[in-house]
Amino acid sequence: MARQAQERIAIMGDEAVALAVKQSNVDVIAAYPITPQTIIVERLSEYVANGELDAAFIQAESEHSALSICVGASLAGARVFTSTASQGLALMHEIVYATSSMRVPMVMAIANRSLNAPLNIHCEHGDVMPERDSGWVHLFATNVQEAYDLTFIAFKLSEHSDVQLPVSVNLDAFILTHSVEPLTPISDDDASRFLPPRQPLYSIDFDNPATFGTMALPDTYMEFKYQLKEAAERAGQVYPKVAEEYARISGRRYWYFNSYMADDADAIVLVLGSTYGTLKAAARRLRESGLKVGVIGLTMFRPFPENQLVELLKNAKSLIVMDRAYSYGGLGGPLYMETLAMLYRNGLRVPAMNVVYGLGGRDFRLDEAESVLKMALDGARRGRFDEHVIWWGVRA
Amino acid sequence: MSSQAIFYKTPKDLPREEWFASGHRLCAGCGAGIAARLVFKAIRGPTVVVNPTGCVEVSTSCYPYTAWKIPYVHVAFENAAAVASGIVEAMKILNKKRGKKLHDVIVFAGDGGTFDIGFQALSGALERGHNMLYICYDNEAYMNTGIQRSGATPIGAATTTSPAGKVIPGKQERKKDLIAIAVAHRIPYAATASISHPLDLVNKVRKALEIEGPKVLHVLAPCVPGWRYPPAETVRIARLAVETRYFPVYEVEYGRVRINIKVKEPKPLEEFLKMQGRFSHLLRPENAHVLEALKKAVEENWERLVKLEESGVTL
Amino acid sequence: MSAKKIVEPIVKGQFTYRDLPIGAMIPIPATSLEYKTGVWRTRQPKIDYGRCIKCLLCWVFCPDAAIKRLDDDSVKVDYEYCKGCGVCETVCPVKAISMEEV
Ligand SMILES: Cc1ncc(C[n+]2csc(CCOP(=O)(O)OP(=O)(O)O)c2C)c(N)n1
Ligand code: SF4
Ligand code: SF4
Ligand code: SF4
Ligand SMILES: [Mg+2]
Numbered sequence A: 001m002a003r004q005a006q007e008r009i010a011i012m013g014d015e016a017v018a019l020a021v022k023q024s025n026v027d028v029i030a031a032y033p034i035t036p037q038t039i040i041v042e043r044l045s046e047y048v049a050n051g052e053l054d055a056a057f058i059q060a061e062s063e064h065s066a067l068s069i070c071v072g073a074s075l076a077g078a079r080v081f082t083s084t085a086s087q088g089l090a091l092m093h094e095i096v097y098a099t100s101s102m103r104v105p106m107v108m109a110i111a112n113r114s115l116n117a118p119l120n121i122h123c124e125h126g127d128v129m130p131e132r133d134s135g136w137v138h139l140f141a142t143n144v145q146e147a148y149d150l151t152f153i154a155f156k157l158s159e160h161s162d163v164q165l166p167v168s169v170n171l172d173a174f175i176l177t178h179s180v181e182p183l184t185p186i187s188d189d190d191a192s193r194f195l196p197p198r199q200p201l202y203s204i205d206f207d208n209p210a211t212f213g214t215m216a217l218p219d220t221y222m223e224f225k226y227q228l229k230e231a232a233e234r235a236g237q238v239y240p241k242v243a244e245e246y247a248r249i250s251g252r253r254y255w256y257f258n259s260y261m262a263d264d265a266d267a268i269v270l271v272l273g274s275t276y277g278t279l280k281a282a283a284r285r286l287r288e289s290g291l292k293v294g295v296i297g298l299t300m301f302r303p304f305p306e307n308q309l310v311e312l313l314k315n316a317k318s319l320i321v322m323d324r325a326y327s328y329g330g331l332g333g334p335l336y337m338e339t340l341a342m343l344y345r346n347g348l349r350v351p352a353m354n355v356v357y358g359l360g361g362r363d364f365r366l367d368e369a370e371s372v373l374k375m376a377l378d379g380a381r382r383g384r385f386d387e388h389v390i391w392w393g394v395r396a
Numbered sequence B: 001m002s003s004q005a006i007f008y009k010t011p012k013d014l015p016r017e018e019w020f021a022s023g024h025r026l027c028a029g030c031g032a033g034i035a036a037r038l039v040f041k042a043i044r045g046p047t048v049v050v051n052p053t054g055c056v057e058v059s060t061s062c063y064p065y066t067a068w069k070i071p072y073v074h075v076a077f078e079n080a081a082a083v084a085s086g087i088v089e090a091m092k093i094l095n096k097k098r099g100k101k102l103h104d105v106i107v108f109a110g111d112g113g114t115f116d117i118g119f120q121a122l123s124g125a126l127e128r129g130h131n132m133l134y135i136c137y138d139n140e141a142y143m144n145t146g147i148q149r150s151g152a153t154p155i156g157a158a159t160t161t162s163p164a165g166k167v168i169p170g171k172q173e174r175k176k177d178l179i180a181i182a183v184a185h186r187i188p189y190a191a192t193a194s195i196s197h198p199l200d201l202v203n204k205v206r207k208a209l210e211i212e213g214p215k216v217l218h219v220l221a222p223c224v225p226g227w228r229y230p231p232a233e234t235v236r237i238a239r240l241a242v243e244t245r246y247f248p249v250y251e252v253e254y255g256r257v258r259i260n261i262k263v264k265e266p267k268p269l270e271e272f273l274k275m276q277g278r279f280s281h282l283l284r285p286e287n288a289h290v291l292e293a294l295k296k297a298v299e300e301n302w303e304r305l306v307k308l309e310e311s312g313v314t315l
Numbered sequence C: 001m002s003a004k005k006i007v008e009p010i011v012k013g014q015f016t017y018r019d020l021p022i023g024a025m026i027p028i029p030a031t032s033l034e035y036k037t038g039v040w041r042t043r044q045p046k047i048d049y050g051r052c053i054k055c056l057l058c059w060v061f062c063p064d065a066a067i068k069r070l071d072d073d074s075v076k077v078d079y080e081y082c083k084g085c086g087v088c089e090t091v092c093p094v095k096a097i098s099m100e101e102v
Helices: A013-022 A038-049 A063-075 A086-101 A129-134 A144-159 A188-194 A221-250 A275-288 A306-313 A334-345 A366-382 B031-041 B055-060 B080-098 B112-116 B119-128 B178-183 B198-210 B231-243 B269-273 B277-283 B285-311 C003-012 C057-061 C087-091
Strands: A009-012 A028-031 A056-059 A080-084 A107-112 A137-140 A167-172 A180-183 A257-260 A267-272 A293-298 A300-302 A318-323 A352-356 A389-391 B047-050 B104-110 B133-138 B189-194 B215-220 B250-253 B256-259 C043-047 C067-069 C075-077 C097-101
Touching (some): A009 A013, A056 B080, A257 A275, B031 B133, B104 B112, B119 B133, B231 B269, B269 B277, B269 B285, C043 C075
Parallel strands (some): A352 A389, B047 B104
């Protein structure tokens, strides 16, 4: 497949997602506005209103209904997109679980924002974490280009016959949704080749009448949930194949995570979302002065890429897991707890600490990233950390 | 049905096909079961049903048993109108883009899923104008969870959360006026029907399907354990509801009210009430005031409809 | 695929998760016909064909589609599914149906 050279453009994260959706042969879009996702749905409604996108755009009267509309449309055989954040995702919660358990493919962009209260519109991953156990595939972008690319990958993965699961593409509120970054789009032709019109495995059809969304009693319920477990894990196996196919048309290769010099690092910092870029820049500086630090930015949070992470972490002498979310009354942030479980059951005795940071959009600057990396180095040198969890920068 | 063609004149005209099959687990004598059977006899071609959580759902789609012969979708309790909206719009765009066969979309929802928790989704769907027929089978309480009150429970009725107590004798609030609310969305067609008048019901279903846009049909469907009567009486009780003016059968077409069953000489409301355990306390002297309140609500509603019909105003 | 094929393994408890359809959907219609609700019955309707005027009202009102309408518009109780509610008895205009103890 000949790749057509594409020009670089400057674009906001929200707009980049909307552009990807427009190029994805989408049929139905249903959403409800919430900052900082609004630009995504505004652009999409413009595309439809101007005849640039042949799709149904439905602004629902709530997020609960928006996702419900998407479920109905996807069962009817449409390629479906929605987008939300924060309270909107919380309001969808019930249907988030129904979507994955009914095995309904769709893509949702989540503009990760804190969850009320106190009311706050800024970046946090505390909105998507309650959906962690739902069976959705959760992908995280570290920059605008990734948010764009992952949207295509998400559609393909979602509809794959071995997967049949909804997929979320997470992008940090404002940091990615509203910042203008360079983007190299793929051509419409390449997009269409990668994502031809959806061909559903089954759909609502009078000539083959199926009953969707049944009640299951204890005699079959666990088996249906086991199917979901298997499908979610299969998504992890299918993902690199889809990513490879995307690499052939885009030249950009996606993996379960981004990593910067983690292979030979003594001290590693693991993170989700845009902070990967900040940490990477800080790590580059420290590497220049010979300090063996590395950074991993997880692209795929669900299914959790255990084997690949273990491979990368097995020689590390210390690990800091950064969480932009917290489990109150629990042992730390969700990524940290997952990572601890992974280390333990794989026999890795690497000292690990949790840095909880940036809640409600609190800034996390380059110099702070450098401090965290140095803290990780200190842990590597001493073979331990003094604390399990620290709340970065909190006035305690 | 005066203005439109009548599709079914006698029971013989009803199709033999059972789109809603035997083997479902609704109670013996269930009014909602009668409603479901009749409604889906009146489909006119490819049709999909969306059914929220409730008695009909749990009794007709319990894996591995489905009573449905047409495509059926259940997702949750409060979102049937939204799920249906998505199906309608998907069918439309897929028909245009890839030639997918268009389907009529019928929602079949309980009163709880309509008057209460599904109310917002219904209003949103009506406002957006999707081409669907929304049918509420009204048994006047949350039956599936054990007969709790709903916004459709009438004043005075005892439910498990509005019991006939010594101080508070049953539900104290009036029934919501679903059709008035639906009509306030300026939809082309809204109507009531009772399972006791099957030809009126099926003709309304069929007529509504012929009209483009959102339509609402409110169907009275008595419930054996919820209303507390012997199962054989389901149809008789539904008929008494009509004959006492308790449940007026009317339609609102493009805002014009037409009472389809003129009840010139109504039977005493007590005839309807005394057959049902949920109202038994109303016939005791100490609760005469509640009985009066219910009678007043019934009479006011009837007179309002008569006035609307006679004046010919457009709602 | 037949209704039996979907229902039987569940009833017998002989299946694994691999045998079940995706997302708990039921891929074919009316599998409920395998669920014989006739066993619920404590009373049952009997039709007196001498009286029956073939008005079809019992067929119209049966909540369980357990009154069959035959080609000549005569009616017949399907005891596999009849739950014995007695609705047919009360709607029959000529008292051609009577409920009997089973
Ligand atoms: C969000 C949510 N809340 C509560 C329930 C529990 N629930 C299931 S069915 C039902 C009542 C249904 O009432 P109605 O819509 O009138 O139908 P019916 O059972 O009377 O036929 C309730 C409360 C639920 N399934 N989902
Ligand atoms: S409880 Fe009432 S509505 Fe529910 S199945 Fe029984 S009779 Fe029908
Ligand atoms: S008794 Fe009830 S279930 Fe049996 S045939 Fe008569 S109406 Fe149908
Ligand atoms: S209702 Fe009575 S008269 Fe009418 S068909 Fe049935 S048995 Fe015959
Ligand atoms: Mg109810």
